Amino acid sequence: MCLAVPMKIIEIQGDMAVVESAGLRREVGVTLLDKARVGDWVLIHAGFAISKLTRKQARETLAIFAEGNFFG
Amino acid sequence: MAEKNRLTLLADRLRRFPARPQTKIMEVCGTHTVAIRRFGVQRLLPPGVKLVSGPGCPVCVTPDRFIDEAVALARQGAIVTSFGDMLRVPGSRTSLEEERAAGGDIRAVYSPLDALRIAADTGKETVFLAVGFETTAPGIAAAGMMALEKKIANFSLLTSLRLVPPALKALIAVDSHLSGFLLPGHVSAVIGKQAYEFLIPQRLPGVISGFSADDIISSLLCLLEMHNKGIYKIMNNYPRAVRDRGNERSRAVMAEAFAPADAEWRGLGVIPASGLQLRPAFGALDARRRFAIQVENAPDRRECRCGDVLRGLIDPPDCPLFNKACRPDQPLGPCMVSSEGSCSAWVTYG
Numbered sequence: 295m296c297l298a299v300p301m302k303i304i305e306i307q308g309d310m311a312v313v314e315s316a317g318l319r320r321e322v323g324v325t326l327l328d329k330a331r332v333g334d335w336v337l338i339h340a341g342f343a344i345s346k347l348t349r350k351q352a353r354e355t356l357a358i359f360a361e362g363n364f365f366g
Numbered sequence: 367m368a369e370k371n372r373l374t375l376l377a378d379r380l381r382r383f384p385a386r387p388q389t390k391i392m393e394v395c396g397t398h399t400v401a402i403r404r405f406g407v408q409r410l411l412p413p414g415v416k417l418v419s420g421p422g423c424p425v426c427v428t429p430d431r432f433i434d435e436a437v438a439l440a441r442q443g444a445i446v447t448s449f450g451d452m453l454r455v456p457g458s459r460t461s462l463e464e465e466r467a468a469g470g471d472i473r474a475v476y477s478p479l480d481a482l483r484i485a486a487d488t489g490k491e492t493v494f495l496a497v498g499f500e501t502t503a504p505g506i507a508a509a510g511m512m513a514l515e516k517k518i519a520n521f522s523l524l525t526s527l528r529l530v531p532p533a534l535k536a537l538i539a540v541d542s543h544l545s546g547f548l549l550p551g552h553v554s555a556v557i558g559k560q561a562y563e564f565l566i567p568q569r570l571p572g573v574i575s576g577f578s579a580d581d582i583i584s585s586l587l588c589l590l591e592m593h594n595k596g597i598y599k600i601m602n603n604y605p606r607a608v609r610d611r612g613n614e615r616s617r618a619v620m621a622e623a624f625a626p627a628d629a630e631w632r633g634l635g636v637i638p639a640s641g642l643q644l645r646p647a648f649g650a651l652d653a654r655r656r657f658a659i660q661v662e663n664a665p666d667r668r669e670c671r672c673g674d675v676l677r678g679l680i681d682p683p684d685c686p687l688f689n690k691a692c693r694p695d696q697p698l699g700p701c702m703v704s705s706e707g708s709c710s711a712w713v714t715y716g
Contacts, residue, residue, distance in 0.1 A: 295424050296501040296552040325508045326616040341477020342505035345555040351606040
């Protein structure tokens, strides 16, 4: 149930942001992060960004995703 | 390819690891339970090592009474919104899926924000079933705050949120046979490493783990190594997502809306300060205050041993109903209903 996926912030409007990963876009809440900026990679769980990632960390996780060596 | 080789090497190291006899590692995240069985990690364990599942699936630990309350709300005409996993969970008499078939307005959502949108769009009383651990609770708190801010007065929460550390404390108080914990990845992204420090004086190591095969096998190797050498530490083996100190802002939002409260866990009974209840300032969001919810006492669940599975006392096949009367297509107990329940994972992945 605590699944979370890395996505990139492409737009911020107040408490909400548009995030994108692998062509999929979603509107999520960003109030659980200290500072969210366009271009940040974040971990999304149940409609909220819960953690910030570096680009390298996000890439590593997404690569694991793509290989299927992942279930989360 | 390098990744494959690394994985093969890790798997090999695990198979040959000179573990102490009767080593028992508990995982406390439903996503880990599924990943372990999906990758077949249980077949890589060296002699003497056993992996057991703990109370890591929010759907599984939620008592029947909560489903009964949700059913009662739907029967009063409220729109009941929930993460999809909850819909098939049998209450003491019926499930939300059955209520929906009978005409109840019950909707699966991905996020509490979706529930808030439904409330705003329909103008009807909309209740969100707030279940989950520390990963989920901050977002639910934030959605509640948005409802108050935007004056969406027809939105409320039926809460059954649970906290991981108090459950682990309760477990180790009754079971001294554990050797260490594979700690949840995304719960830890919120609560951080320090939340598990109470394990150290109990001489129990813990490793925060991600969800890839590589993550899980390397975390198990760390745990076995610490257990062998008598090193008791909490390690963060998932720095891709977890900062050692967690996410303070998430914790602050959660603490603003919710206060710890005693809570009942299936199989574990009532554990002090292991749940979350809305603080008085957020009382307007409390479905239990807004509606007169009356449910009868739930009869005991006969034969189903979900409670023992959740404490790591038995493996799913030890239950007399397992894969016979209780199957993924016809589940009787919550550990078979939830795709992240141990029983379901054992049937699905063997």
